[in-house]
Amino acid sequence: MKHFLKETDFTASELPALFALAREFKANRGRHARPLAGQTWAMIFSKSSTRTRVSFEVGIHELGGNPLFLNKNDIQMGRGETIADTARVLSRFVHGLVVRTFDHAEVEQLAALGSVPVINALTDLLHPCQIFADMLTLAERWAGPGGDLVGALRGRKIAFVGDRGCNVANSWIMGANLLGMKIALAGPPGFDAAPEFDQLLAREGYAKGYEFTTDAYQAVTDADVVYTDVWVSMGKEEETAERIRVMTPFAVTPELFRAAKPDAYFMHCLPAHAGQEVAQEVLDDPRSIIFDQAENRLHMQKAILATLAAAKR
Numbered sequence: 001m002k003h004f005l006k007e008t009d010f011t012a013s014e015l016p017a018l019f020a021l022a023r024e025f026k027a028n029r030g031r032h033a034r035p036l037a038g039q040t041w042a043m044i045f046s047k048s049s050t051r052t053r054v055s056f057e058v059g060i061h062e063l064g065g066n067p068l069f070l071n072k073n074d075i076q077m078g079r080g081e082t083i084a085d086t087a088r089v090l091s092r093f094v095h096g097l098v099v100r101t102f103d104h105a106e107v108e109q110l111a112a113l114g115s116v117p118v119i120n121a122l123t124d125l126l127h128p129c130q131i132f133a134d135m136l137t138l139a140e141r142w143a144g145p146g147g148d149l150v151g152a153l154r155g156r157k158i159a160f161v162g163d164r165g166c167n168v169a170n171s172w173i174m175g176a177n178l179l180g181m182k183i184a185l186a187g188p189p190g191f192d193a194a195p196e197f198d199q200l201l202a203r204e205g206y207a208k209g210y211e212f213t214t215d216a217y218q219a220v221t222d223a224d225v226v227y228t229d230v231w232v233s234m235g236k237e238e239e240t241a242e243r244i245r246v247m248t249p250f251a252v253t254p255e256l257f258r259a260a261k262p263d264a265y266f267m268h269c270l271p272a273h274a275g276q277e278v279a280q281e282v283l284d285d286p287r288s289i290i291f292d293q294a295e296n297r298l299h300m301q302k303a304i305l306a307t308l309a310a311a312k313r
């Protein structure tokens with residue numbers, strides 16, 4: 001059973017086919033095969049979502065399947081039914097699970113105890129669907145039409161500035177290591193990744209697979225991409241005032257963006273808070289590719305769904 005809980009659930013050798021499939025789905029939207037025909041995929045969400053929810057619902061539908069959205073609070077899991085029983089019961093009904101939650105262990109348990117593929121649609125630890133879609137967005141630009149998508153990413157440098165311990169930062173570290181990209185992260189001390197993430201990174205063979213600095217200008221030097229995310233991730237709301245105070249020096253201003261390579265792209269997984277982690281001027285810059293990132297969630301997730309569905313057989 002193939003799951004997608006973290007970037008390294010795909011090996012480096014599987015990535016060219018995955019990226020090529022995403023490109024094919026994008027180029028042939030509305031005309032391609034429907035490999036989920038006759039299937040229902042449940043989507044269990046414990047957190048808000050715009051992009052992930054809509055792109056998965058549309059994507060499952062476009063692949064011929066039926067998406068079944070389940071707010072965690074509307075099912076018995078929200079009242080304490082165990083993850084084990086939920087995994088076993090849902091496995092009798094549906095062909096796969098897409099899960100957005102807090103504790104990463106929850107997606108691991110659903111995968112371990114159920115008998116259908118599980119896709120991580122964001123946990124506190126990782127957001128792998130986002131990073132693969134982001135990588136597709138960059139690869140399309142750097143590889144050109146028909147070019148080697150995965151090869152085009154190798155050796156490029158990404159600078160992540162802001163909440164450097166968040167799920168999106170963690171996933172970029174894991175993805176960059178898997179794809180052979182360089183990654184530098186800048187943020188305030190004391191907001192590092194959870195020890196759980198460093199342990200996971202080491203288990204995957206990427207111990208110390210990133211450079212961390214408290215100097216945003218150092219991180220963006222020679223960067224091909226400047227990336228940021230919200231300073232207050234879902235579940236961290238009570239830390240809002242402190243996070244804004246310590247992260248304000250790490251805002252992506254036009255001046256900081258200019259310190260990257262002249263042709264560097266600006267990226268943000270969205271939702272953005274203009275005037276906090278990024279200036280409106282940077283969001284509106286011609287080198288800001290934030291809406292292409294959002295669109296590619298659909299195409300990359302369809303490739304992930306189709307690959308997991310095929311691996312199941």
Ligand code: CP
Pocket residue numbers: 048049050051052053122130269270271
């Ligand atoms: N980027 C992202 O995952 O957005 P949503 O929270 O809207 O799904």
Ligand code: NVA
Pocket residue numbers: 166167168229230232233234269270271
């Ligand atoms: N780090 C953010 C990402 C939102 C898509 C969060 O977890 O809220």
